[in-house]
Every structure is written in C-alpha cells, then in structure tokens.
Amino acid sequence: MSTPGNEDLHEQARQLIDRERVEGLSAADRKWLEAHLAECEACARWASSTDAAVRAAVTVSVAVPAGLALAVKLRVRQQAAELNQRRVRNTGLVVGCALSWVVGVASAPLVWRICAWLGGEFHLPRVVWMLGFASWWLVPAAAAAALLLWHRERAEREPAARLSRDSEF
Numbered sequence: 001m002s003t004p005g006n007e008d009l010h011e012q013a014r015q016l017i018d019r020e021r022v023e024g025l026s027a028a029d030r031k032w033l034e035a036h037l038a039e040c041e042a043c044a045r046w047a048s049s050t051d052a053a054v055r056a057a058v059t060v061s062v063a064v065p066a067g068l069a070l071a072v073k074l075r076v077r078q079q080a081a082e083l084n085q086r087r088v089r090n091t092g093l094v095v096g097c098a099l100s101w102v103v104g105v106a107s108a109p110l111v112w113r114i115c116a117w118l119g120g121e122f123h124l125p126r127v128v129w130m131l132g133f134a135s136w137w138l139v140p141a142a143a144a145a146a147l148l149l150w151h152r153e154r155a156e157r158e159p160a161a162r163l164s165r166d167s168e169f
Contacts, residue, residue: 009036013043017050086155093151100140111136 016025016033025033037044112133119129 010040010043013037013040014046017043017047021050021054093148097144100144104137104140 013033013036016029019025020030020033037047115129115133115136118124118132119126
C-alpha cells in the first residue's frame with residue numbers, strides 16, 4: 001500500500017523522466033532519478049516505455065506529397081515579403097505622425113496668436129476662437145485616427161481574402 005508521500009515521489013520521478021527527454025536535467029536531479037529508478041520497478045518501467053515511445057516516434061516516416069515542400073517554401077517567402085511591406089508602411093506612418101506632432105507643437109504659438117487676432121477682428125467670444133485653436137489640433141488627429149482605423153480594417157480583411165484565395169489551390 002502506498003502512502004501519499006510515496007505517490008509524490010513517483011510523480012516527481014515521472015516528471016523528471018519526461019523533462020529529461022525534452023530539456024535535460026541538472027546533475028542533482030539526474031542523480032536523484034537514477035537512485036529512484038534503481039529502487040522503484042514501476043518508475044523504471046515508465047522510463048523504459050518512455051524511451052521506447054520516443055524511439056518509435058523518431059523512426060516513423062511520413063510520406064510528403066510531391067511539391068509540398070516547394071509550396072510551403074514559396075508561401076513562407078510570400079508571407080515574409082508581406083510582413084516586410086507592412087513594416088515599411090508602418091514605419092512611414094510612424095514618421096508621418098512624429099513629423100505631424102513636431103510641426104503641430106512648433107506652430108502652436110503662431111496658431112494661438114492667429115486665432116486670438118481673428119477672434120478680436122471679428123469680435124468673437126473668447127470661447128469661440130479658443131475652440132478654433134482646439135480644432136487645429138483635433139481635426140488632424142481625428143483624420144489620422146480615421147486613417148488608422150481604415151488601415152486596421154483593411155489589414156483584417158486581407159487575411160480572410162488571402163485564405164479564400166489560397167484554398168483554391
């Protein structure tokens with residue numbers, strides 16, 4: 001009859017057996033596992049069956065249809081080219097936004113004076129010409145936001161169109 005502490009040892013041994021096949025073990029873990037496998041027949045069988053399963057999986061050959069490797073290679077290259085195009089487009093968008101902000105900040109004092117002068121010339125309430133100044137900042141930002149939303153929507157539609165186009169092969 002096994003005790004709860006005993007089951008934890010067996011579970012720990014099984015985890016170490018599995019981890020050893022994937023990523024390796026530290027010297028201390030390997031030493032503990034070897035000692036445990038020498039004492040525990042059930043865990044030794046587990047290690048043996050795990051080894052057999054790994055060997056069987058490695059020796060299985062899979063038939064690949066003719067032209068599949070070439071098709072995958074072409075598709076990977078096409079995807080890489082598309083990602084590069086997106087990166088270039090996004091770089092241009094970032095540079096454009098940065099320039100827009102720099103010009104906007106640099107021109108803010110001049111625009112403020114022009115709005116104040118127009119408000120004085122046309123006897124507009126202070127709130128009205130201040131709203132005009134705020135529009136100077138909000139209209140380009142709203143246009144940029146609309147452009148970004150359009151760009152995102154278009155990018156989301158492209159994969160769906162590409163999938164339907166690729167499924168025709």
